[in-house]
Amino acid sequence: MTELAESTRExxxxxxxxxxxxxxxxxxxxxGDPIRGFVFLDGIRASxxxxxxxxVGSRNAIRDLTLERGIIEEFVAxxxxxxxxxxxxxxxxxxxxxxxxxxxxxxxxxxxxxxxxYKTGGDW
Amino acid sequence: xxxTYTGRLQAVSSIPGxxxxxxxxxxxxxxxxxxxxxxxxxxxxxFTPDANIDFDTTFLGQTFNLLRxxxxxxxxxxxxxxxxxxxxxxxSGGSTTGLSSKYEERPTYTGRAYRLLNTMTxxxxxxxxTTIDASASRVSSFSGSSQSSTLEGExxxxxxxxxxxxxxNGTAVTGGYRKRYFNTSKVRLNNGVEAFRVSTxxxxxxxxxxxxxxxxxxxxxxxxxxxxxxxxxxxxxGTVTASSLLSTADSVFCAPLLAALFKVPNIYTFIDFFxxxxxxxxxxxxxxxxxxxxxxHLKKGERRAYTSLPWTRNQAFNSPFxxxxxxxxxxxxxxxxxxSAYLLRIRNQLAGGAPPYxxxxxxxxxxxxxxxxxxxxxxNYLTTQPKTPERVFGETAGGxxxxxxxxxxxxPNNVLDPFVNERTHG
Numbered sequence: 106m107t108e109l110a111e112s113t114r115e116x117x118x119x120x121x122x123x124x125x126x127x128x129x130x131x132x133x134x135x136x137g138d139p140i141r142g143f144v145f146l147d148g149i150r151a152s153x154x155x156x157x158x159x160x161v162g163s164r165n166a167i168r169d170l171t172l173e174r175g176i177i178e179e180f181v182a183x184x185x186x187x188x189x190x191x192x193x194x195x196x197x198x199x200x201x202x203x204x205x206x207x208x209x210x211x212x213x214x215x216x217x218x219x220x221x222x223y224k225t226g227g228d229w
Numbered sequence: 230x231x232x233t234y235t236g237r238l239q240a241v242s243s244i245p246g247x248x249x250x251x252x253x254x255x256x257x258x259x260x261x262x263x264x265x266x267x268x269x270x271x272x273x274x275x276f277t278p279d280a281n282i283d284f285d286t287t288f289l290g291q292t293f294n295l296l297r298x299x300x301x302x303x304x305x306x307x308x309x310x311x312x313x314x315x316x317x318x319x320x321s322g323g324s325t326t327g328l329s330s331k332y333e334e335r336p337t338y339t340g341r342a343y344r345l346l347n348t349m350t351x352x353x354x355x356x357x358x359t360t361i362d363a364s365a366s367r368v369s370s371f372s373g374s375s376q377s378s379t380l381e382g383e384x385x386x387x388x389x390x391x392x393x394x395x396x397x398n399g400t401a402v403t404g405g406y407r408k409r410y411f412n413t414s415k416v417r418l419n420n421g422v423e424a425f426r427v428s429t430x431x432x433x434x435x436x437x438x439x440x441x442x443x444x445x446x447x448x449x450x451x452x453x454x455x456x457x458x459x460x461x462x463x464x465x466x467g468t469v470t471a472s473s474l475l476s477t478a479d480s481v482f483c484a485p486l487l488a489a490l491f492k493v494p495n496i497y498t499f500i501d502f503f504x505x506x507x508x509x510x511x512x513x514x515x516x517x518x519x520x521x522x523x524x525x526h527l528k529k530g531e532r533r534a535y536t537s538l539p540w541t542r543n544q545a546f547n548s549p550f551x552x553x554x555x556x557x558x559x560x561x562x563x564x565x566x567x568x569s570a571y572l573l574r575i576r577n578q579l580a581g582g583a584p585p586y587x588x589x590x591x592x593x594x595x596x597x598x599x600x601x602x603x604x605x606x607x608x609n610y611l612t613t614q615p616k617t618p619e620r621v622f623g624e625t626a627g628g629x630x631x632x633x634x635x636x637x638x639x640x641p642n643n644v645l646d647p648f649v650n651e652r653t654h655g
Contacts, residue, residue, distance in 0.1 A: 206567035
């Protein structure tokens with residue numbers, strides 16, 4: 106998929122693979138309908154850059170939470186110090202999820218949403 | 230002998246626009262040019278994607294090559310602007326004056342000519358002409374207010390039946406408030422004079438967008454487009470349905486457009502305000518939402534700085550509005566990311582760093598411009614990106630303007646973390 110622009114690849118969300126047999130290779134030597142199958146992979150990330158994968162992954166995670174729970178009301182920082190923050194994201198429906206944000210270097214950031222860690226920034 | 234100096238900074242955010250009543254013929258409450266009514270007269274653009282799309286792929290084993298989507302208008306047909314142009318907010322009073330029949334629609338709604346006000350009043354106590362008494366100095370008041378969003382009243386509004394308006398408010402939906410964050414400190418300016426400093430962020434949002442998001446969440450995107458907005462899908466074959474296509478987000482021709490519906494952008498201003506031991510007031514704007522326009526006044530009430538919003542009537546595309554939506558979608562605004570992440574962004578930009586995700590924002594804006602009839606260009610995100618700080622301005626205790634270069638030379642080159650205290654308005 107390297108021929109696709111990064112901006113196209115980064116929007117990929119689902120991979121669909123179609124499998125089918127060749128009708129000339131059936132074991133009984135006769136022609137028959139090909140056997141076809143499909144595999145779907147959800148939540149995929151298409152990039153060779155880990156930072157893009159992390160950035161897109163964290164954004165999609167927030168988007169999915171937003172559709173499920175309503176708009177983000179607030180990021181409540183429960184603990185914050187130089188380069189580290191943890192707290193909860195509160196949504197319109199009254200629920201919240203935990204987050205953690207750790208700046209390892211200016212372009213090397215671990216962003217954890219609901220227990221899943223995304224490598225964000227640009228330098229991994 | 231201690232002297233107390235009072236300083237005041239007001240940031241006014243407003244959506245320019247003229248009357249949106251296409252049959253409007255009279256009235257005297259606004260300038261005549263504002264009264265030439267048209268449903269698409271605000272700086273909010275409208276979008277009408279209408280496309281024949283060739284797909285060269287298979288989906289669930291079915292080959293198809295044409296999907297026709299007959300869309301309907303988005304955005305400007307839903308909401309109205311503030312019946313102002315850039316000149317309206319030349320004084321602080323002008324910005325907050327109520328306009329009866331502001332929107333020139335029935336039922337009428339009397340509103341003020343802005344979206345959001347972010348105001349602070351500071352008492353700075355000086356023990357001499359260079360020294361501030363930090364324990365006696367304080368913020369005497371913060372105020373933050375948001376005007377209601379008024380739904381476009383004419384039939385072009387395909388959204389209004391789905392939106393719940395507020396009782397007694399005609400077609401208006403009360404504005405939403407974000408928290409105010411703030412911090413204060415005493416600081417020595419570069420000319421040796423001490424000042425009392427306030428760093429604060431305040432924002433709001435339209436609850437119409439919030440309702441749209443809730444409808445999409447409960448009905449699904451396809452049903453929302455078809456049943457609420459009246460989009461029509463045709464040209465599909467076999468087992469391939471429009472809804473199955475829409476569920477594969479990347480294959481949808483208008484992914485950037487649909488993505489724009491998934492968010493509720495915030496209008497906000499991030500302000501650094503100083504009152505020094507001689508009564509001089511200095512304002513510095515670290516960051517603002519790309520949309521709408523923002524005007525800044527100090528105590529005397531005259532406009533000391535502003536950001537403008539290029540717009541024309543009946544506009545099909547408006548770069549600041551698109552960038553505003555995309556920035557919200559990429560979660561790079563103060564209310565949609567961890568506080569540390571936002572501070573890091575502003576500090577990076579102050580140090581000369583590039584704004585985050587500029588390439589993605591440009592690329593998505595280009596995609597959007599490409600599917601809109603009559604739009605030739607998305608505009609350039611990076612070259613129109615405001616500098617950090619966006620604006621600096623000042624005035625003396627006597628109300629005389631101080632040049633921005635003088636203000637810049639006096640202010641410390643750092644960002645005071647605003648996320649230390651918080652307050653709720655509204």
